[in-house]
Amino acid sequence: MEKIKDIIKLIHSLVPENRRIRIMNVCGSHEHTIAFSGMRSLMPNNLEIIPGPGCPVCVCPESDIINAINLSRKDDVILVTYGDMLRVPTQKGSIRAEGKNFRMITSPFEAMNIAKSNPDKKTVFFSIGFETTTAPTAAILEMGIPENLFILSSHRLTPTIMEILVKDAEIGIDGFIAPGHVSAIVGSNAWNVFSEKYGIPTVVAGFEAENLLFGIMEILQQLKNGNVQTGNVYKGVVRPEGNVQAQKIMAKFFEAADVNWRGIGHIPGSGLELRAKYADKDARKVFRLEEIKEAKIPGCICGTIILGKAYPSACKLFKKACTPKTPKGPCMVSMEGACNIWYKA
Amino acid sequence: MKKIEIGHGSGGRLTRELIERLFLKYLRSEELKPLEDAAYINLRDQNIAITTDSYVVRPLFFPGGNIGKLAICGTVNDLLVSGAMPGYLAIGFILEEGFPLDSLEDILKSIKETAQYAGVSIVTGDTKVVEKYKCDGVYINTTGVGEVIKPLPVSNVSPGDAVIITGTVGDHGMAVALSRDEFDIKAAVESDCAALNELLMPIMEIDGLKWMRDPTRGGVATALADLSESTGFGIEIFEDKVPVREDVRFISDMLGYDPLYLANEGKAILIASRESADRIVAILKKHPLGHNAEVIGNISAKFRKVKLRTKIGGERLLDMLEEDMLPRIC
Known part of the structure; x- marks a missing residue:
């Protein structure tokens, strides 16, 4: 506790009085710790900690979810995906409400088992998420998946979206707290671009409040002394090079693709699709899925929140029409969504 | 309609x-x-x-x-x-x-x-x-x-009083949630469901005892928010004083629940004068149902609502449960 008090004191002393500093986190678990520890109440008034695109469920395009609903309605298909995905609202409803044959899984290995025990059906794994969930999907592909298992890849790349945000002057990011789990895969070196090209301190942090405070402190120190570089206060878990083996198999099966982000739009090279070599495993190709135009959710500002341009409390629907039980926008659905976290904290 | x-x-x-x-x-x-x-x-x-x-x-x-x-x-x-x-x-x-x-x-x-x-x-x-x-x-x-035996109207409560909890919070809510098999989690969390006669009767005689409530649906946070609303006083709760079972805390973190909002069926919140609080806790601790009793906060006239002082010293508002994540808990 004394140590924490000292860090907070130091943070106060490092923030210059005459300017506003905005530090973004890009991880739902970081935002959870920040909100539930009341961390913002301890920060200087001119230091903002903004939740960024830390929720893969929130950015998953509506088109993919509607395609998943439609697949689950086919008699010979079992759609499997992570729990939160079942509840995400679309213009056609959610998978849970409108889908037919679907199952919740907690790991890609369950998708393998479901496919194996239902040989007369086609199992489609709607695989979403950032690098943390891409790695295990690549792992089952490397192991060899059953013939009747197909991948609907809606994976997204964290460094790419962060670079988009950095270039957006309206957000004005002064520093990044880099996501702990993603960094374990991609390595802290993956963030070097931010210090080298944009002069923005980026520090990898873990999930305890104290560790996050350390991360914030380091960002502020770098800003003050001008010695900007990638930092890492989560060294026990994150190595500079990351998990090389995981990176290898991810690169073997997936390649970067131009994709949509829900509420944000088209971002070149920011997603992952299966390489052409594995087209027979790619649900998009096997089932000839088509792009469906995204419908705006009236009143919902999830896209703006994900980009760090507004806090959840700025949304007119927040805590009124939109609650975790009756989510109108994707950020209220997932436990990693900023709206869901702010609702509970 | x-x-x-x-x-x-x-x-x-x-x-x-x-x-x-x-x-x-x-x-x-x-x-x-x-x-x-x-x-x-x-x-x-x-x-x-x-x-x-x-x-x-x-x-x-x-x-x-x-x-x-x-x-x-x-x-x-x-x-x-x-x-x-x-x-x-x-x-x-x-x-x-x-x-x-x-x-x-x-x-x-x-x-x-x-x-x-x-x-x-x-x-x-x-x-x-x-x-x-x-x-x-x-x-x-x-x-x-x-x-x-002893009428305990809410008007007894006054600034400076201590807030006591008789044991770990959230056990019932977590036990029922896990027994619904909606999550693929196996844990040995049992409901705290218990009649509190033996625990509470001995403290009824103590002068400083002012008010009690069993924090069932909506948990400790909702019961305190309710108390704050009916008295107009603020309540400050210290996160590091609130007893929570290790497994309940761990699974709560995983599922995104807050133990302070989970139901209890064998716990009581007690409001008592500052002077009597330690004695009450000592008596509670003698009974197996009160082993983990703690003073977790205090009543204040300086602010309104319920404030949680977090482990790192931050502040978070504890409002009434708006929406039940676990309906039909009791």
Whole structure:
């Protein structure tokens, strides 16, 4: 506790009085710790900690979810995906409400088992998420998946979206707290671009409040002394090079693709699709899925929140029409969504 | 057309609104008005506390208890926290056509054991059966009366008082949530469902004891938010003082629950004068149900609402439960 008090004191002393500093986190678990520890109440008034695109469920395009609903309605298909995905609202409803044959899984290995025990059906794994969930999907592909298992890849790349945000002057990011789990895969070196090209301190942090405070402190120190570089206060878990083996198999099966982000739009090279070599495993190709135009959710500002341009409390629907039980926008659905976290904290 | 929503049964904000806007519109009385766990009435100069509660928990059997045990403990505890010695219970059953008699017998065995432990007699009852699918197995209502030992109106509460919790929070909510098999998690969390006579009777005599509440639906946070609203005082709670089982905390983190909002069925929040607080905690700690009792905060006139002082010294507002993530918890 004394140590924490000292860090907070130091943070106060490092923030210059005459300017506003905005530090973004890009991880739902970081935002959870920040909100539930009341961390913002301890920060200087001119230091903002903004939740960024830390929720893969929130950015998953509506088109993919509607395609998943439609697949689950086919008699010979079992759609499997992570729990939160079942509840995400679309213009056609959610998978849970409108889908037919679907199952919740907690790991890609369950998708393998479901496919194996239902040989007369086609199992489609709607695989979403950032690098943390891409790695295990690549792992089952490397192991060899059953013939009747197909991948609907809606994976997204964290460094790419962060670079988009950095270039957006309206957000004005002064520093990044880099996501702990993603960094374990991609390595802290993956963030070097931010210090080298944009002069923005980026520090990898873990999930305890104290560790996050350390991360914030380091960002502020770098800003003050001008010695900007990638930092890492989560060294026990994150190595500079990351998990090389995981990176290898991810690169073997997936390649970067131009994709949509829900509420944000088209971002070149920011997603992952299966390489052409594995087209027979790619649900998009096997089932000839088509792009469906995204419908705006009236009143919902999830896209703006994900980009760090507004806090959840700025949304007119927040805590009124939109609650975790009756989510109108994707950020209220997932436990990693900023709206869901702010609702509970 | 406005309709009843599941949240109207949460024990939180929506329940309060429903009661204030609709029920009190037609049923207002001096005795009902305080909206406490039990009402004080006077029968031939005898001070009596009376309370009623319905039980719709799903599943009917959960680790640490079942709907029968719950129906006795809940009503007995409502009398106890109102400063009354539980005496007699009336019990009503709504049974679904097709419900196995063996299961009903198991429930009744629990009812018998729990009533004996709590020293209450079940003196009248009622049974109704509805068609299959018109209810979910069994619903139970219990009404209890007891002799008032020490009236504990909310007006007793004053700034400077200490907030005490008699043990770990969130056990019941977590046990029932996990027993629903909606999550693929195996853990040995048991409901804390218990009648609190032995724990609470010894402290009734202590002068500094001012008010009690059993934090069931909506948990400790909602009970305190309710207290803050009815007294107009602020309440400060220290996160590092609140006892939470290690496994309950871990799974809560994983599922995104806050133990402070999870239901308890064998705990009480006590408000007591600062001077008496340590003595009360020492007495509570002597009983197995009170081993983890702690002073967790205090009442203040300097602010309103309930503030949680987090482990790192941050501040977070604890509001009434807006929406129940776990309906039918009791």
